[in-house]
Amino acid sequence: MFSTRIKIKELLLSEKVNYQATVMGWVRTFRNNQFIALNDGSTNNNIQIVATLGMFDEATLKRITTGACIKATGEVIASLGKGQKVELKADSIEILGDSDAEKFPLQPKKHSLEFLREIAHLRFRTNTFGSVFRVRHALSFAIHDFFTKKGFIGIHTPIITASDAEGAGEMFKVTTLPLDGTAPKNEDGTINFKDDFFGRSTNLTVSGQLEGELAAMAFGNIYTFGPTFRAENSNTTRHLAEFWMIEPEMAFYDLEDNMNLAEEFIKHIIRYAMDNNREDLEFLAQRLDEEEKQKPQNERSEMGLIEKLEFVINNDFERITYTEAIEILRESNHNKKKKFQYIIDKWGIDLQSEHERYLVEKHFKKPVILTNYPKEIKAFYMRQNDDGKTVAAMDILAPGIGEIVGGSQREERMDKLLKRMKEMHIPTEELDWYLDTRRFGACPHAGFGLGFERIVQFVTGMGNIRDVIPFPRYPKSASF
RNA sequence: UCCUCCUUAGCUCAGUUGGUUAGAGCAUCUGACUGUUAAUCAGAGGGUCGUUGGUUCAAGUCCAACAGGGGGAGCCA
Numbered sequence: 001m002f003s004t005r006i007k008i009k010e011l012l013l014s015e016k017v018n019y020q021a022t023v024m025g026w027v028r029t030f031r032n033n034q035f036i037a038l039n040d041g042s043t044n045n046n047i048q049i050v051a052t053l054g055m056f057d058e059a060t061l062k063r064i065t066t067g068a069c070i071k072a073t074g075e076v077i078a079s080l081g082k083g084q085k086v087e088l089k090a091d092s093i094e095i096l097g098d099s100d101a102e103k104f105p106l107q108p109k110k111h112s113l114e115f116l117r118e119i120a121h122l123r124f125r126t127n128t129f130g131s132v133f134r135v136r137h138a139l140s141f142a143i144h145d146f147f148t149k150k151g152f153i154g155i156h157t158p159i160i161t162a163s164d165a166e167g168a169g170e171m172f173k174v175t176t177l178p179l180d181g182t183a184p185k186n187e188d189g190t191i192n193f194k195d196d197f198f199g200r201s202t203n204l205t206v207s208g209q210l211e212g213e214l215a216a217m218a219f220g221n222i223y224t225f226g227p228t229f230r231a232e233n234s235n236t237t238r239h240l241a242e243f244w245m246i247e248p249e250m251a252f253y254d255l256e257d258n259m260n261l262a263e264e265f266i267k268h269i270i271r272y273a274m275d276n277n278r279e280d281l282e283f284l285a286q287r288l289d290e291e292e293k294q295k296p297q298n299e300r301s302e303m304g305l306i307e308k309l310e311f312v313i314n315n316d317f318e319r320i321t322y323t324e325a326i327e328i329l330r331e332s333n334h335n336k337k338k339k340f341q342y343i344i345d346k347w348g349i350d351l352q353s354e355h356e357r358y359l360v361e362k363h364f365k366k367p368v369i370l371t372n373y374p375k376e377i378k379a380f381y382m383r384q385n386d387d388g389k390t391v392a393a394m395d396i397l398a399p400g401i402g403e404i405v406g407g408s409q410r411e412e413r414m415d416k417l418l419k420r421m422k423e424m425h426i427p428t429e430e431l432d433w434y435l436d437t438r439r440f441g442a443c444p445h446a447g448f449g450l451g452f453e454r455i456v457q458f459v460t461g462m463g464n465i466r467d468v469i470p471f472p473r474y475p476k477s478a479s480f
Numbered sequence: 481u482c483c484u485c486c487u488u489a490g491c492u493c494a495g496u497u498g499g500u501u502a503g504a505g506c507a508u509c510u511g512a513c514u515g516u517u518a519a520u521c522a523g524a525g526g527g528u529c530g531u532u533g534g535u536u537c538a539a540g541u542c543c544a545a546c547a548g549g550g551g552g553a554g555c556c557a
Binding site: 028029031033034035037046048050053066079080081082083084101102103104105106107108109110111112115117118169170207228230232233234235236237239240243244245246341352353354402403404405406449450451452453454464475476 | 481490491492506507508509513514515516517518519520548549550551552553554555556557
């Protein structure tokens, strides 16, 4: 057995001294030819390894460079210096992997996030990304934990799908047909997919919702948590071409049940990260704080990261209807003074992100759940309200990020659903399997979708979504 | 996709109204020092100024196109 190591987090946490230990990790700095700051990714805190002068040969010391991987064995003692409680006085140091100091790009200094994105394969070794991805994992675990405790069944919906009728966005084609122009064609010149791998045209999924609804019609409560793909040419700080989405779907839920679950869910996973990743969040809070100081006074956020998260956990989300939101916006001084780029004048228009931000950041200063949107601006499967104008939709808007959750009560009445599909030119033949849920034992049900990276952004305070997924995919970029 | 800003050493950035040999800090290398905390001190190396084309006696500096990046918008999660 090779790994007899103790993790640095455990070693530092116990504060026990006077025992033999082995640590393994990557060198952050090597000071004074004696003091190695070693990190193993279990925490941002490094263990100080003391290589007593004269105990190690010159050749070994030369190989202890920033980025090198080493194994050190010795006695854990109370530190003789300030700055750490314990340190490891090395009896032996073994270089497991050299790192050419002239070529290793990470330095013990502040790097820009843009530069680190170019070396995404190495950025895991920085404090910022160490914290971000530990928090990401905690949130991921908390999601499964939340739904499991509530008796939800996790469903793996397909990544390759045949349907392209959901209208959730542009899709990536999946094919094994040749791309050199020799693929079989129909008489009208379009590609004939009969000889393709699946014998039909297929795409990467844009949502697991429709399949999720099928499972909910058997298990009652289900959730999906998987990768999702959108071939939109979106170049923003909150869009990715490949992202992870959580989509719960619940039988016997109406819109209010749906909102209650979504709010409880968000609070639960934030609470989990606060309880289990305090150190990482404090590091990220400090990082954000320094970043904020670079901004002009009027652009700085009023709350620090920890404060903001506490606030979200401890306060009810504001719940208003679309109609009320339009009223608030129309009557706002911001609107009257024509400070919006898009002036709010009539009911029925879609809200622009400037309006969402006004509601969340200026007016309510807390997360807002917007409900009952006009049916014209929402998807075909949303349940039609009795007023004939709106649907039982809900979006949760978060400060700094905007839409974090989109959901609705689903239209379970076959006649209404079919009518709406026709109006919106959704091909019913292709979705016949979906319509079976309405044919055989239809029931009131609801669900929502939550972009995982967006909640990771919210919790870590990272401004760019490309910095909360290890290897981001976006237009013109699929490195690593 | 649209608007806008940016691109100078490995990194972060200076570079004046266009003018001779393009600078700094950090990193790297060499040496000194040795209980340091992004160690310190001394010295050295390191640049086709994003690419291509244009204006000019002269371009890092002005103009254009393209590429890449940032911020904002749209689409959305």
